Amino acid sequence: MLFLIIKRILLGFITLFIVSIITFVGTEILPGDACTTYLERQAFGEQLEACYRRLGLNVPAYERYVSWALNAIQGDFGYSLSGEMPIKEVLGPRIKNSLVLASAAIFIGIPIALILGIITALWRDKLPDVAISTVTIFAMTIPEFISATLLILIIAIWLEWLPGIVIVPTDVSFLELLPNIILPVVAIAMIMTAHMARMVRSSVIQVMASEYVQMAILKGVPYWKMVFKHVLPNALLPAINVVALTIAWLLGGVVVTEVVFNYPGLGRLVIESISNRDLPTVQALAIILASIYVSINLLADLLTLILNPRLKTLQIRK
Amino acid sequence: MTDIIQKVKNLSIGFRSKKGDEILILKNISTNIKKGETVGIVGESGSGKSTLALAMMGYVKHGLYTIGGECQFNSSNLLKMKSKDLEKIRGRKIAMIPQNAGQALTPNLKIGYQIDEALQLHSDLNEKEREKKISELLNKVRLPSPETIALRYPHELSGGQQQRVAVAMALAGTPDLLLLDEPTTGLDVTTQAHVLELLNFIAKDTGTSMVYVSHDLGAIAQVSDRIIVMYSGEIVLEGPSRDILKRPIHPYTHGLLKSIPKLSLAGLPESMPGSQPQPGTIQSGCSFFDRCNFSDENCKNNSPQLEFLKDLNTSVRCFNYEKLINENQVSQTVNKIKNKSQDKEILNLSEVSISYAKQKLLDQIFNRISDDNPTVKDININIKKGETIALVGESGSGKSTILKSIAGLLRTKDGLIRFDENRNLSSDLKERDPNDLRIIQLIFQNPDESLNPNHTIEEIIAQPLKLYFGLKGEELKKNIIDLLQKVRLGEFYTSRYPRQLSGGEKQRVAVARAFAAKPDIILCDEVTSALDVSVQAAVLNLLQQLKENFGTTYIFVSHDLAVVRAISDRVAVLYQGRLCEVGPSNDVYRFPSHPYTEVLLGAVLEPDPDIKPKLVAEDIVEERPPEKGCSFQGRCSRIVGDICKKEIPPWQLTDSGNAIRCHIPIKELQKEQF
Numbered sequence: 001m002l003f004l005i006i007k008r009i010l011l012g013f014i015t016l017f018i019v020s021i022i023t024f025v026g027t028e029i030l031p032g033d034a035c036t037t038y039l040e041r042q043a044f045g046e047q048l049e050a051c052y053r054r055l056g057l058n059v060p061a062y063e064r065y066v067s068w069a070l071n072a073i074q075g076d077f078g079y080s081l082s083g084e085m086p087i088k089e090v091l092g093p094r095i096k097n098s099l100v101l102a103s104a105a106i107f108i109g110i111p112i113a114l115i116l117g118i119i120t121a122l123w124r125d126k127l128p129d130v131a132i133s134t135v136t137i138f139a140m141t142i143p144e145f146i147s148a149t150l151l152i153l154i155i156a157i158w159l160e161w162l163p164g165i166v167i168v169p170t171d172v173s174f175l176e177l178l179p180n181i182i183l184p185v186v187a188i189a190m191i192m193t194a195h196m197a198r199m200v201r202s203s204v205i206q207v208m209a210s211e212y213v214q215m216a217i218l219k220g221v222p223y224w225k226m227v228f229k230h231v232l233p234n235a236l237l238p239a240i241n242v243v244a245l246t247i248a249w250l251l252g253g254v255v256v257t258e259v260v261f262n263y264p265g266l267g268r269l270v271i272e273s274i275s276n277r278d279l280p281t282v283q284a285l286a287i288i289l290a291s292i293y294v295s296i297n298l299l300a301d302l303l304t305l306i307l308n309p310r311l312k313t314l315q316i317r318k
Numbered sequence: 319m320t321d322i323i324q325k326v327k328n329l330s331i332g333f334r335s336k337k338g339d340e341i342l343i344l345k346n347i348s349t350n351i352k353k354g355e356t357v358g359i360v361g362e363s364g365s366g367k368s369t370l371a372l373a374m375m376g377y378v379k380h381g382l383y384t385i386g387g388e389c390q391f392n393s394s395n396l397l398k399m400k401s402k403d404l405e406k407i408r409g410r411k412i413a414m415i416p417q418n419a420g421q422a423l424t425p426n427l428k429i430g431y432q433i434d435e436a437l438q439l440h441s442d443l444n445e446k447e448r449e450k451k452i453s454e455l456l457n458k459v460r461l462p463s464p465e466t467i468a469l470r471y472p473h474e475l476s477g478g479q480q481q482r483v484a485v486a487m488a489l490a491g492t493p494d495l496l497l498l499d500e501p502t503t504g505l506d507v508t509t510q511a512h513v514l515e516l517l518n519f520i521a522k523d524t525g526t527s528m529v530y531v532s533h534d535l536g537a538i539a540q541v542s543d544r545i546i547v548m549y550s551g552e553i554v555l556e557g558p559s560r561d562i563l564k565r566p567i568h569p570y571t572h573g574l575l576k577s578i579p580k581l582s583l584a585g586l587p588e589s590m591p592g593s594q595p596q597p598g599t600i601q602s603g604c605s606f607f608d609r610c611n612f613s614d615e616n617c618k619n620n621s622p623q624l625e626f627l628k629d630l631n632t633s634v635r636c637f638n639y640e641k642l643i644n645e646n647q648v649s650q651t652v653n654k655i656k657n658k659s660q661d662k663e664i665l666n667l668s669e670v671s672i673s674y675a676k677q678k679l680l681d682q683i684f685n686r687i688s689d690d691n692p693t694v695k696d697i698n699i700n701i702k703k704g705e706t707i708a709l710v711g712e713s714g715s716g717k718s719t720i721l722k723s724i725a726g727l728l729r730t731k732d733g734l735i736r737f738d739e740n741r742n743l744s745s746d747l748k749e750r751d752p753n754d755l756r757i758i759q760l761i762f763q764n765p766d767e768s769l770n771p772n773h774t775i776e777e778i779i780a781q782p783l784k785l786y787f788g789l790k791g792e793e794l795k796k797n798i799i800d801l802l803q804k805v806r807l808g809e810f811y812t813s814r815y816p817r818q819l820s821g822g823e824k825q826r827v828a829v830a831r832a833f834a835a836k837p838d839i840i841l842c843d844e845v846t847s848a849l850d851v852s853v854q855a856a857v858l859n860l861l862q863q864l865k866e867n868f869g870t871t872y873i874f875v876s877h878d879l880a881v882v883r884a885i886s887d888r889v890a891v892l893y894q895g896r897l898c899e900v901g902p903s904n905d906v907y908r909f910p911s912h913p914y915t916e917v918l919l920g921a922v923l924e925p926d927p928d929i930k931p932k933l934v935a936e937d938i939v940e941e942r943p944p945e946k947g948c949s950f951q952g953r954c955s956r957i958v959g960d961i962c963k964k965e966i967p968p969w970q971l972t973d974s975g976n977a978i979r980c981h982i983p984i985k986e987l988q989k990e991q992f
Contacts, residue, residue, distance in 0.1 A: 212421060215424075
């Protein structure tokens with residue numbers, strides 16, 4: 001078990017290493033660099049040389065990679081070009097914002113998804129299932145930029161209940177922030193919930209058809225006790241990985257939604273820094289997003305391992 | 319009348335087809351289960367026997383519904399009962415022991431909890447008493463150290479142990495009626511015999527009524543007082559079990575009993591032609607008409623009713639049962655097989671060892687296998703051209719593992735596989751040339767999985783012909799039809815897909831595919847296990863005939879010792895991947911000498927109430943073969959001393975050519991037999 005965890009963590013680091021190489025090489029290959037972008041038309045001769053020296057771009061690429069990597073491990077990603085401030089400081093509030101948005105969506109979306117998924121499975125082919133399934137499939141198929149725009153149009157512009165874009169700084173108190181993030185959260189949660197509810201539904205239906213559930217019924221176990229003891233623990237295990245991927249996707253910044261709502265999260269930062277050719281920031285973002293994916297997947301795998309007695313002992317035996 | 323515990327009245331269950339037609343799975347079934355009796359329900363797959371058993375608990379599977387009739391328990395109809403009331407009957411009054419306990423136990427709950435749940439629901443015991451009761455129950459089903467078993471998860475137990483847990487769970491509610499749905503199918507012979515013995519003991523001890531559903535007449539014969547034979551959703555014969563097994567008066571039962579291979583008889587049993595009609599087939603006459611040897615015009619046009627014969631105490635659904643009364647005994651005619659083996663050696667395994675152990679990094683790098691105690695060790699077998707040699711043993715004995723290595727699917731650790739006296743075959747598929755691949759063909763257990771569902775029969779059989787002989791066009795077509803005819807399938811099968819064939823037909827296609835390569839050796843891995851008995855006999859006969867025509871050598875793996883007896887010339891008995899005994903099947907079966915052979919043969923169930931299994935050894939499951947000494951030391955009842963634990967027993971030869979690996983002198987082994 002311990003060996004397995006260590007192995008998975010090591011593999012995670014290797015993944016991150018590969019990601020860092022790819023992004024570094026990618027930014028190197030692209031024509032132009034930070035200085036040409038920064039200096040624009042003055043990018044020649046003395047000034048360009050000076051800029052290279054100042055930013056340390058005059059040393060060979062591998063040396064720069066090593067020093068960048070060493071710093072990155074310590075949390076120092078260097079300077080953002082556009083704002084000329086440490087990337088750390090740029091990232092900090094953005095990560096916090098994305099976290100706020102993601103956790104709100106998670107806390108609302110996951111329970112709803114579970115409940116809807118379970119209801120549709122238990123009342124399979126009956127009215128509740130047909131109704132909810134229609135809605136979820138509908139929600140799944142509308143792209144988020146359309147649902148987000150519609151939300152703004154209806155709730156913010158026609159009804160004027162909530163602000164359409166986020167206009168307050170995010171360090172205000174929660175109560176002040178709340179009305180601003182309701183719409184983006186709803187927009188994200190809709191699609192995510194629909195996906196997860198479908199997943200949970202098919203998983204529960206599969207377990208309901210299993211022999212051990214039939215056995216539990218024939219044993220005289222009351223319906224709800226059977227659902228909670230025999231069905232759900234086994235049906236929700238495979239859902240853990242999907243939930244994990246969803247969380248990673250949320251934390252990674254829901255690019256489209258953030259742009260539509262003008263929400264200052266990681267997703268919008270990705271767009272901004274790419275269009276500004278702010279390569280150090282892009283590099284830093286790539287690494288951070290990769291680490292989020294890797295660590296959340298690792299957590300999900302460990303959780304499955306802990307919750308599934310079968311996997312646990314099989315690992316020991318083999 | 320008070321002694322009737324469950325009354326099934328005119329029960330019909332079915333489903334609606336896509337076209338909206340009502341299709342019957344059970345047709346107007348009526349029967350009674352009396353207090354304290356054990357009723358066996360037999361039939362081939364699709365005869366509706368499990369549906370009937372489930373209906374007796376008021377349970378109808380998703381997709382099926384009750385069309386008419388009742389299942390009365392204590393004069394209330396279970397099929398119309400509210401689920402709240404059913405919960406009070408299920409598990410408490412009527413309990414179920416499922417077919418596959420491994421899948422019927424909830425994987426995330428501990429054994430103790432699952433039994434406790436039944437106790438909580440169906441008894442008034444407090445927590446302390448329940449804990450004691452759990453131990454008692456686990457003890458009753460003879461599981462070792464109940465306290466630790468209760469803390470385990472289902473997957474941590476062996477198949478036999480899981481089945482025992484399921485029995486304990488069913489007994490927790492002290493039911494009046496136990497329903498058993500193929501409770502021993504899928505267990506090893508020895509385990510099966512032990513579980514049946516336990517069930518018999520429980521039936522006597524507690525006076526519980528039992529309904530025992532199985533396709534296996536051998537198992538039914540051991541437990542039941544009364545037998546119900548089902549065919550195509552109808553009861554065709556019902557009566558006292560001895561009469562039905564000894565003097566069946568329905569042609570179906572008659573044919574069924576004749577098609578079962580027996581331990582005492584060498585040679586292939588007669589097969590019953592045809593197969594059971596699909597549900598929904600419209601028939602004007604008797605449903606068994608096409609397969610019946612006793613039928614006449616009347617049977618074709620009118621369907622017989624179940625008729626009760628008072629003097630025989632039997633109900634039968636047949637117009638011509640009187641013909642069978644006169645025929646009396648089931649006279650088993652067998653097609654004696656001739657040993658056509660020549661003296662020429664075709665395959666030789668010498669010192670073969672195979673390991674499943676996960677290899678260390680260093681060994682992986684150097685591409686070698688190191689394991690001091692491999693799964694299969696020191697296999698020396700010399701196979702003659704044209705013979706059928708069978709590998710027998712319980713699950714985990716390494717019989718399929720050896721087949722895989724011969725086929726090149728699994729690397730051996732040590733040893734040589736030599737073909738035709740001079741050619742060494744690599745156990746690695748990649749190192750074999752196309753001809754090496756052609757000479758050895760495999761037929762698998764389950765044709766559903768071994769035939770590609772997206773290929774037509776023509777494409778399936780064409781593949782080896784194209785691959786090995788480069789046939790094309792007309793010639794290819796001619797060869798395919800020729801092969802189909804050899805396995806007795808018509809030309810029109812070429813355009814069909816596997817799913818359109820019955821189990822027996824699919825296995826015939828698999829046989830045709832194997833023969834398409836014109837192989838010298840065919841490896842048969844449990845080829846008849848997934849088939850119904852009547853079909854099994856037909857496939858065995860087919861294999862035998864093809865062998866006689868082509869001089870093919872068969873290596874036959876099966877857990878069914880009666881089947882092995884029927885088809886093989888020679889038998890090799892394996893335990894924990896080590897050979898125990900090798901010899902001509904006549905001798906191995908008539909005078910089983912190795913203690914393990916004795917255990918195996920003793921546990922075989924015959925469809926005859928007078929032959930009881932002999933249980934010699936405990937059915938413990940050993941995880942690994944012992945490090946040293948005799949492989950069977952852990953379960954042997956005849957250990958002679960420390961020598962069994964320390965030294966690998968020597969090979970001893972009997973006069974008839976049996977080789978036995980045991981420390982007990984050969985004279986003594988044979989003497990103690992009878």
